[in-house]
Amino acid sequence: MTECVSIGIDVGSTTWKAVAVDSKGNILASIVEEAEPLIDRQTERALAELKAQVKAGDGVRIGATGYGRKRVRADLVLTEITCHARGAFHLTGKGGVLIDIGGQDTKIIKIGNNGDVLDFSMNDKCAAGTGRFLEVILKRLRVPFDEVALRFNKAVNSIPVSNTCTVFAESEVVSLVAEGKEIDEIVKGLHQSLASRVASLAGDIPPDSEIFMSGGVALNESMVKSLVDRTGRRIRVLNSPQLIGALGAALAAR
Amino acid sequence: MRKEYIDRQKREFGRKVVISLPIHYPKEILTALDVLCVELWGPPGEISGNQAGRIQTYVCPVVRKALAFIAGGHASEADALLFPHTCDSIQGLASLLPDFGGWNGPVLRFIHPKGERRASSEVYLVREIEAFIAQVETLTGKKLEPARLSSAVKLHAEIDALKLRILKLRRNIDMRDSELYAILRRGEWLWPEDHMAELKELASKISDKPQKKGVALMLSGIVPEPMDIFDVLENAGAFIVADDYAAIGRRISSSSAELPDNPLQAVIERYFALPPCSTRSSDLAGRVEYLTGLYSQNGAAGLVLHNVKFCEPEMFDVAMIKKRFAAMNSPVLYVETELEKQLSGQLSTRLEAFVEMASKGGESE
Ligand code: SF4
Helix, strand or coil: CCCCCEEEEEECCCEEEEEEECCCCCEEEEEEEECCCCHHHHHHHHHHHHHHHHCCCCCCEEEEECCCHHHCCCCEECCHHHHHHHHHHHHHCCCEEEEEECCCCEEEEEECCCCCEEEEEECCCCCCCCHHHHHHHHHHCCCCHHHHHHHHHHCCCCCCCCCCCHHHHHHHHHHHHHCCCCHHHHHHHHHHHHHHHHHHHHCCCCCCCCEEEECHHHHCHHHHHHHHHHHCCCEEECCCHHHHHHHHHHHHHC | CHHHHHHHHHHHHCCEEEEECCCCCCHHHHHHCCEEEEECCCCCCCCCCHHHHHCCCCCCHHHHHHHHHHHCCCCCCCCEEEEECCCHHHHHHHHHHHHHCCCCCCEEEECCCCCCCCHHHHHHHHHHHHHHHHHHHHHHCCCCCHHHHHHHHHHHHHHHHHHHHHHHCHHHECCCHHHHHHHHHHHHCCCHHHHHHHHHHHHCCECCCCCCCCEEEEEEECCCCCCHHHHHHHHCCEEEEEEEECCCHHHCCCCCCCCCCCHHHHHHHHHHCCCCCHHHCCCHHHHHHHHHHHHHHCCCCEEEEEEECCCHHHHHHHHHHHHHHHHCCCCEEEEEECCCCCCCHHHHHHHHHHHHHHCCCCCCC
8 A cells, every 4th residue: 555644634613524545645544523622532433543543653644624623632733724726737737716615614715826814704603504504404404414415406496495593594494494394495505595595605716717616515415506596606626525625635745 | 990990080189081982093192181091992792781782783782782781781890981982882872871871971072174174174173172171171270381291292203203103113022913912902901011111021022033933914903802712823833923903003103203382283194194994094005005015115014994884984984995805816815703602613714724825825836
């Protein structure tokens, strides 16, 4: 097996991710788990597992990112913004605009042609426009993740969810259900509402900029479709999108 | 500590105490008439008491907190309140206060001229300062003596000169920014001579070589609250190299050197020599020039616009400042805070990411 030179850990609000890379930045192994409240303990256990998988020696360097990054004993600690940009650039080899919808925040990162972060925006107020928003409402609607795409595609119309606040949106959805509205149409409307919030955070994306998407929400094809419809642009979902932050941390720590 | 200090000022020195809303007012007059001025910027943390709920939530937290504080009866140790004409929100508070209760004492006003220096604004300011003197004389029962005003002007000019020197050479002080700002901000409530003594001690720490390393940033905004913004930036590898906070840098008059002998005229000169400020409706183009100059003279590598949420005067200027800095290819981050006790995790991440971006995020591929 190729030698592992570094491991990147992304401690997110909903998931804990780690990747081990070789000197060229190829992913040798990865772990994605639900985030546990005791970050230190989870990191110690899962990191040992990953190290065992890739037979990592003591010299392996650790990079940490994500909202729990400061709880990780690492050689290098960087924000998600820098790490997502680093990971995305490694995979695409070009600049562009990266949309990362995370559990508790959404980031729009402008990446230069040399991989530098040129600019970014990030919601810092509440869960509106984040993966948590989607998660809370889908849970309230009792729609499991693997049914989302089916229901989204089945809906002929959509019912927009107008409240930006997750808590208010939850009660809005409860009222819609009580009024007998179609769940599938609410699911579609929910995705479209989130897409329009993300698009407004992104602002005007220059026509010559490619758009990439990372983060766990990028695995939700209904969300990607809603964003494509809302922006009228092609969006390239990066491979293993939920691992991009961890990959960036591993690359930076090499 | 602050309360004990204020009590001692009253007890031992027989000074009157005025609680002042931000930002610009002729402090020299208060000093000359033996009045301790304590500024009300907060207090940080949750707005407590039901009084704050009586004004719209889209009024800035400085005003909502001031209302909660005053209407909750916490200003009782003051002999008067002072409302400078900083913005509509403060004016609104001044006119609504009698309806909220909590304060029955005297209220002083200072309505400074807006815009640039003109012959008419000079005439206006003279009249306004005379009116202010009359208000403070009534409060203290003392007559303002020109010699005392001259000494007060001299003292405040010295304080400003010292602050300017400290800010200019701050790279050479081996001290965390949070500590440095804590000392600078003690001028918001200390008697000027006591503040001067602390500033002198601070200035004695200026060494002949730079002590700071990392990403040099300029900060601009109304007030550096929450103060842990400095620790977040410093822990991320940045330090502050230039200051345009209304509570700090924008109140340092640069006319300290040659002031007219007539002390009233000197107060006027000092006022017009303040750096541009949104709350004095300074010409925006001039303000942008001033900021770009401050930025480049101090070798800053990024600008953080740190606004108080719902601060209208400041918000009007932001778009143009951002545009100008973008045209210079200088990184700009806009953040809003509400005088909370601590920064949120997301806001800290934005600041840290900004430092990484300004330092190019390490080596690129
Ligand atoms: S923060 Fe802005 S709006 Fe609020 S009191 Fe100060 S100047 Fe006025």
